[in-house]
Amino acid sequence: MSTDTHQRTGGPGHSPNTEILRLTDVGKSYGNVHALRGVSLSVKQGEITCVLGDNGAGKSTLIKVVAGLHQHTEGTVEVNGEAVRFTSPRESLERGIATVYQDLALVPLMSIWRNFFLGSELRTGFGPFKHLDVKRMMEITDEELTKMGISVPDLERPVGALSGGQRQCIAIARAIYFGAKVLILDEPTAALGVKQSGVVLKYVAKARDAGLGVIFITHNPHHAYLVGNHFVILNRGHVSLDKPRQEITLDELTNEMAGGAELEALSHELSVPGETPENAAGLTTARTTGR
């Protein structure tokens, strides 16, 4: 694989805002269960589309369809205007869609450089003596990680010995290096502390600046609002909100995300008689003032 040529094909100046990925009325059912219904989504180059939603809202199913782990049962998925139906993650990767999963990003017992090139190993030699080009792979890994500002003791170290944030960053660096056009991040900040989340968000922004289209899946509206250009909220398999950044504030996003009306009802239910339900009051005012 000639990795040097096809990394970063779309730089910051390369026709921004071109639509790369488009989902139209996509649905997915597992037997009787409709995990996704009529979801439409558009991902543009150099933009971050945030997909938010509660547990069971259909976020994971959505990524799995785009990543090629599952196939959609309704609607169309288009990459660069061409309708596709992925049957394996490999097909999705070949179309330039790279997915960084929250839990299945890297193999913990394998070394850093082996993980970096897993599935796309560089080789030299020919015939039966074709073997891994260890030296070059280590050089490239070192270079890419340094570029990202990740410091590791040595590249032979198993990935399992690194922190969660470092692991996410390595997975993101890998996806960018291998010429991804669309980067799907599945809750990259979910298990991380404040500082580490910040580091990961910086890389997300870097990926955007490199001209990638990013789908950022999270249930933290604060993280989403820091980097997002476009927000989509999923609720029970439906799209319940779909707005560009200009049309929404963080408060509105937080409130919508928290379930809005549902939360209000809940706060009444939980409130102790004679006391003002503070949380809900705060949220409601935020909501009304925001509108």
Place this chain on the structure above:
Amino acid sequence: MSTSVSPAGTAPAVRDRDDRVRTRSFTSRLLSRPEIGSLIGALAVFVLFAAVAPTFRQASSLATVAYAGSTIGIMAVAVALLMIGGEFDLSAGVVVTTTALTAATFAYQLRLNLWVGVVVSLLVALAVGAFNGWLLMRTGLPSFLITLGTFFMLQGINLGVTKLLTGGVSSSAVSDMDGWDSARAVFASTISIGGVGVRITVFWWILFVAVATWTLLRTRVGNWIFAVGGDSASARAVGVPVKRTKIGLFMTVGFCGWFVGMHQLFSFDSIQSGGGVGQEFIYIIAAVVGGCLLTGGYGSAVGSAIGALIFGMTSLGIVYAGWDANWFKLFLGVMLLLATIVNLVVKNHAAKR
């Protein structure tokens, strides 16, 4: 040692390296190799028997030890690869007998050159491996159960078919048939080195271990083997062909089983149809002693060879030392526990530095 606390919080300036990480020393890297525990064990066993049994120190005895190690080691290296790939094969012991019986019976019944039988049995061995792997990937059941099934099936076939064709419990003698001499030269001859006869399996064993080590550490397939054993879902997500890799590993076990089967056939002339039962555990133990994790994703081919060598040394050392051979199994169990504990301690210790 990591007793000195790094000066945390001093001058949070921008720097290239994280102040909390330090480069690892050469010794801690060496100690984190999977085969280190077994190497220490092998040295201990060697010193013990060299001290108590003078015959053990003779060159001819060492050649016999190497031979005993090789018949286990050729299988153990394949089993180790499979374990690194995250799977078990309980049919590894009986498949040896199946291939030997197939080669002998096929050639004998049809009056063919023995080499035809050898080729047919290779195909059978690969087919058994492919079946194990295919069924595993198809059903997603644990390989423990699937290969337990094939273990019993093969055992039944071995006994049943042999009884049907020969009326007895062993295959017909084939030493007077065409191809015996050439096949014996390949699979079961003895090569003299400086007056000491060394069985040819020892050289094959060294070759197989070398090829396996090179494959594991320096090829793409090796990378995939570690990946499917370490985390097959992650591996699949980055585009590793998990199915092909695992089926290939089971077929490798089939191939090595065939090789050992051929060795047995051409050194003993006729084969007992009930043989091979229980051997699968010996192979697994050799791989585990050699540093393979039962959960997959970690281990080495060289380790399995050291594990097999420990077996060879122990089984013969007890005899040379004049002890009751019945104690062998006890020794085996102790060895297994010690080696795994040493592996665990050494690995944890090295990972912390």
